[in-house]
Amino acid sequence: MKRMPGIVSGVVLTAILAGAVGSSTHAQTKSVLLSVELPDSPTAGARLFAQKSCVRCHSLGGGEPRVGPDLGRILFSGTVLDLAGAFWNHAPAMREKMQDLRIQPPTMTSGEMADIIALLTAYRYYITELGGPGSPSAGRAVFASKGCVHCHSVNGNAWEQPGPNLRRYRGRFSAIFLAQAMWNHGPEMASAMQGLGLKWPKFTGREMGDLVAYLQAGNGGSSEERVYFEPGSPRRGRQLFSDKRCLACHAIAGKGGRGGPDLGTRPRELVGSVASIAGLMWNHSQGMTAEFRRRGIPRVTFSGQEMADIIGYLYFVNYANVRGTPARGAQIFVDKCSTCHSIGSGKGIGPDLGGVPRLDDPIAIIAAMWNHSAKMEEELRKRGLPWPRLESGEAADLTAFLLSRRDTSAARPTTGASR
Ligand code: HEC
Ligand code: HEC
Ligand code: HEC
Ligand code: HEC
Structure with missing residues (x-):
C-alpha cells in the first residue's frame, strides 16, 4: 500500500x-x-x-x-x-x-x-565497478598499509599468524560477505590489534572496494568466478534495523534514537557501493562497540543475508529520501x-x-x-x-x-x- x-x-x-x-x-x-x-x-x-x-x-x-x-x-x-x-x-x-x-x-x-x-x-x-573497477593491486597496498598483513595471509602459505587465512574469500566472494565477517569478528580483531599495539585502521574513498578486489583476486589471480549475495531486501532491512536495535542509537531522517548519527539523511556517504557502506560500518565499529557497552546493549552479529538486507536498506532509504522544492x-x-x-x-x-x-x-x-x-x-x-x-x-x-x-x-x- x-x-x-x-x-x-x-x-x-x-x-x-x-x-x-x-x-x-x-x-x-x-x-x-x-x-x-x-x-x-x-x-x-x-x-x-x-x-x-x-x-x-x-x-x-x-x-x-x-x-x-x-x-x-x-x-x-x-x-x-x-x-x-x-x-x-x-x-x-x-x-x-x-x-x-x-x-x-x-x-x-x-x-x-x-x-x-x-x-x-x-x-x-x-557492481562497485561502475565507478571504476576496484583495483587488486591497489587493494594489495591497502591490505599492507591497514595492517591486515600483520595477522592474515591471502595465499596458501601456512604462516603462523594470529588471524585466519583469508584465502577462502578468493573468487567466490562478495563485498557483503567481507563486511559481515569483518563486522562479526570486530571485537576479537580489536583485542588482537591491541595486543600488537596496532591502531584500528580506517578506510576512505575507494580503499574498501580495492581491498575487496584484491581478496577476490588473491595474489595475482583472476576475479572471474565471482558470486554475489541475493540482493538485500530494503524492506526486510528496515525490520532488521529495528530488531537489531540499530534504531536505539540511530534515527532515520529524524525518527529514532540518539547517540549515533542519523543514517537517513546521508545520501553522499550512504548512496555508494556496498563496499563503501561496509567501510563506514567498519570505521565506526569501535565507537559503536563502546556505545553498546555504555548502554548495556549486547553487540549484534549478522548472517550474510542480514548484512545484505541492512546495507540495502541504508542505501535505499537515502536514495529514496528525495527533497523537492515546490x-x-x-x-x-x-x-x-x-x-x-x-x-x-x-x-x-x-x-x-x-x-x-x-x-x-x-x-x-x-x-x-x-x-x-x-x-x-x-x-x-x-x-x-x-x-x-x-x-x-x-x-x-x-x-x-x-x-x-x-x-x-x-x-x-x-x-x-x-x-
Ligand atoms: C525498442 C528499444 C527499447 C526498448 C524496448 C526500451 N528502451 Fe530504453 N532506451 C532505448 C534507446 C535507444 C535509448 C537511448 C535513447 C537516447 O539516446 O535518447 C534508451 C534509453 C533508456 C534510458 C536512459 C539511459 C540514459 O542514458 O540515461 C533508460 C533509463 C531506459 N532506456 C530504460 C528502459 C526501460 C526501463 C525499458 C523497459 C520498460 C526500456 N528502456 C525499453 C531503447 C529501448
Ligand atoms: C592484530 C591482528 C589482526 C589484524 C591487524 C586484522 N585482523 Fe582480521 N582477524 C584477526 C583475528 C584474530 C580473527 C579471528 C577472529 C575470530 O575468531 O573471531 C580475524 C578475522 C578476520 C576475518 C574473518 C575470517 C574468517 O575466516 O571468518 C576477516 C574477513 C578479517 N579478519 C579481515 C581483516 C582485514 C580486511 C583486516 C585489515 C583491515 C584485518 N582483518 C586485520 C586478526 C586481525
Ligand atoms: C549503542 C548505540 C549504537 C547502536 C545500537 C548502533 N550504532 Fe551505529 N553508530 C553508533 C555511534 C556512536 C556511531 C558513531 C561512531 C563513531 O563516530 O565512531 C555509529 C556509526 C554508525 C555508522 C557510520 C555512520 C557515519 O556517520 O558514517 C553506521 C553505518 C552505523 N553506525 C550502522 C549501524 C547499524 C547498521 C546498527 C545496527 C546493527 C548500528 N549502527 C547500531 C552507535 C550505535
Ligand atoms: C504539448 C502539450 C503537452 C505538454 C507540453 C505536456 N503535456 Fe502532459 N499531456 C498532454 C496530453 C494531450 C495528455 C493526454 C494524453 C493522452 O490522453 O494519452 C497529457 C497527459 C499527461 C499526463 C497523464 C495524465 C493522466 O491522465 O494520467 C501527465 C501526468 C502529464 N501529461 C504531465 C505532464 C507534465 C508534468 C508536463 C511537463 C513536464 C507535460 N505533461 C507536458 C499534453 C502535454
Whole structure:
C-alpha cells in the first residue's frame, strides 16, 4: 500500500501559479520531503524488465550489444527521481526504436515503475565497478598499509599468524560477505590489534572496494568466478534495523534514537557501493562497540543475508529520501507543461493535473507521463515544441509541486490508490 507522501505541510503554494513565481525567496528555497516507497526486492524488477520488453533493447551488465545502452553500465547519478527522469527524457527516442522494431510500447503502473527503477539502482550498488573497477593491486597496498598483513595471509602459505587465512574469500566472494565477517569478528580483531599495539585502521574513498578486489583476486589471480549475495531486501532491512536495535542509537531522517548519527539523511556517504557502506560500518565499529557497552546493549552479529538486507536498506532509504522544492517545480511547470496543462482550472489541451486520479506519489506521476507520452509527443510536434526534458533535480521539484497542488486544490481518492 502506498502512503500519501507526507509533504507540503505548512507550505502555502496557492499563489504561485497566479503569477507569484520567483517573487518570494523564502518559498523558493523551502523544500519538502518526498516519500518514495521502499522496494521489497530490487530483483522483482528483473521479471518486469523482460515482461515490458526492456530486455529487447537493453542489456544489464554485459551480453551482446543491443539497440539501447547497457543499463548495467550506466552510473545513474542523483536520486531515484533523477533516474525516473532519465527514463522520461529518453522516451521519444525509445518510442521511435520501438516502432522500428514493432514493439508495442509498454504501459506501466507506478508500482511496476518503482520496481524497475529499484532494479536499475540495485545494479549501481552491487557492481562497485561502475565507478571504476576496484583495483587488486591497489587493494594489495591497502591490505599492507591497514595492517591486515600483520595477522592474515591471502595465499596458501601456512604462516603462523594470529588471524585466519583469508584465502577462502578468493573468487567466490562478495563485498557483503567481507563486511559481515569483518563486522562479526570486530571485537576479537580489536583485542588482537591491541595486543600488537596496532591502531584500528580506517578506510576512505575507494580503499574498501580495492581491498575487496584484491581478496577476490588473491595474489595475482583472476576475479572471474565471482558470486554475489541475493540482493538485500530494503524492506526486510528496515525490520532488521529495528530488531537489531540499530534504531536505539540511530534515527532515520529524524525518527529514532540518539547517540549515533542519523543514517537517513546521508545520501553522499550512504548512496555508494556496498563496499563503501561496509567501510563506514567498519570505521565506526569501535565507537559503536563502546556505545553498546555504555548502554548495556549486547553487540549484534549478522548472517550474510542480514548484512545484505541492512546495507540495502541504508542505501535505499537515502536514495529514496528525495527533497523537492515546490516553488522551483512551479517554475518548471510554467516553462514546460503549462502550454497544455492546468491545475484546478480545468482548461488546457491535456488533462487538468489537479484532477487526474492516482497521481499521488512522485513515481506515479512519472509513470503516467510515460504512459501518455505518445499523445504528448504528438501535441508537442504540432506546436514545434521540444521534448520537456527534466534535468537533475527537476523531476523532484516538479512532482513536489504537483503533489502540493493536489493537496490544496484536488479531491484525491481516499483509498485504493495503490500500486
Ligand atoms: C525498442 C528499444 C527499447 C526498448 C524496448 C526500451 N528502451 Fe530504453 N532506451 C532505448 C534507446 C535507444 C535509448 C537511448 C535513447 C537516447 O539516446 O535518447 C534508451 C534509453 C533508456 C534510458 C536512459 C539511459 C540514459 O542514458 O540515461 C533508460 C533509463 C531506459 N532506456 C530504460 C528502459 C526501460 C526501463 C525499458 C523497459 C520498460 C526500456 N528502456 C525499453 C531503447 C529501448
Ligand atoms: C592484530 C591482528 C589482526 C589484524 C591487524 C586484522 N585482523 Fe582480521 N582477524 C584477526 C583475528 C584474530 C580473527 C579471528 C577472529 C575470530 O575468531 O573471531 C580475524 C578475522 C578476520 C576475518 C574473518 C575470517 C574468517 O575466516 O571468518 C576477516 C574477513 C578479517 N579478519 C579481515 C581483516 C582485514 C580486511 C583486516 C585489515 C583491515 C584485518 N582483518 C586485520 C586478526 C586481525
Ligand atoms: C549503542 C548505540 C549504537 C547502536 C545500537 C548502533 N550504532 Fe551505529 N553508530 C553508533 C555511534 C556512536 C556511531 C558513531 C561512531 C563513531 O563516530 O565512531 C555509529 C556509526 C554508525 C555508522 C557510520 C555512520 C557515519 O556517520 O558514517 C553506521 C553505518 C552505523 N553506525 C550502522 C549501524 C547499524 C547498521 C546498527 C545496527 C546493527 C548500528 N549502527 C547500531 C552507535 C550505535
Ligand atoms: C504539448 C502539450 C503537452 C505538454 C507540453 C505536456 N503535456 Fe502532459 N499531456 C498532454 C496530453 C494531450 C495528455 C493526454 C494524453 C493522452 O490522453 O494519452 C497529457 C497527459 C499527461 C499526463 C497523464 C495524465 C493522466 O491522465 O494520467 C501527465 C501526468 C502529464 N501529461 C504531465 C505532464 C507534465 C508534468 C508536463 C511537463 C513536464 C507535460 N505533461 C507536458 C499534453 C502535454
